[in-house]
Amino acid sequence: MQLYDGVWRDSPPAQEEIGADGRFRRIESPLREIIEKDPMARYAAEAGRYQLWVAWVCPWAGRTLAVRALKGLEGVVDVNYALPGLGSQGWVYEQGPDGERPVGGYPLHKLYVEHDKTFTGKVTVPTLWDRKTRRIVNNESAEIIRMLNSAFDDLTGNALDLYPAALRADIERWNDLIYATLNNGVYRAGFAGSQEAYEEAAHGVFDTLERMEQHLTVQRYLAGEYCTEADWRAFVTLVRFDTAYHGAFRCNLRRIEDYPALSGYLRELYQWPGIAQTVRLDAIKRGYYELVDRHRIVAIGPALDLERPHGREGLPGRGIWTNGN
């Protein structure tokens, strides 16, 4: 389902992204403007101006929520949370961009048409909306988290840097691997249209988990002693794994719980101040099972306890890099 020349057409989710070979290929996000520190910029950093449209179930939205929390942007960038479920109208919200509450809700595709009345393309979360120009700034989460990481620092005084120059090469290496084989890998397994495509993707997922397990047995974080963007990009998939991908996407060789280092690492990140509030496991579970199960039956398990001690204090770690240190 997507917009064609400003008109919404309902077809099964992800249908446009499955190729003749049964392989799932994610379409590139088309809206790629940037919020800048410069007050003269078209999209200048201002408190209360921007609104992030998200859904609890979505990992791409999840990473923007995690960075928003880590950077203390709760009072600066507003969030609009989708109603549960991806139905025939796509993502639907209780409130529209101006706080209006239309009967039946406000579909996100309406916001895209407000942005551009001839918009053609997928309507996805996260979407970053500018109330001032009434434009969508960006709908690519990888770029949204970079903006949240730095653009508002002069307003908030927050000096944490999740993408420090000194660690970028390492961060990018992990990002590339984790995006292709894990973040998107679980989708390639879950939405595969052939046995071969599924197996290729699912094995890729577990090869990467194994590699992460080995690394995290001796390192506190992916880029070493500092917790960076790479960790939070991994986190959103790891935290959904046992609850959703293991069952609904058939990524079931092992659970994260079965990896001693990875499961402790996941708990450390989950227990980071402000992060647990960005994760709703019940919504995640329901969202994925309803997407894949014809009868919309949601599994009862697993019983998970992400609050128990993570036991990673013995590994050297310095938290998040701070500018000016």
Ligand SMILES: N[C@@H](CCC(=O)N[C@@H](CS)C(=O)NCC(=O)O)C(=O)O
């Ligand atoms: N590249 C995008 C991907 C976002 C994305 O695919 N979001 C999904 C939810 S998890 C979505 O909104 N899908 C709606 C659809 O496929 O119609 C990003 O990372 O921001």
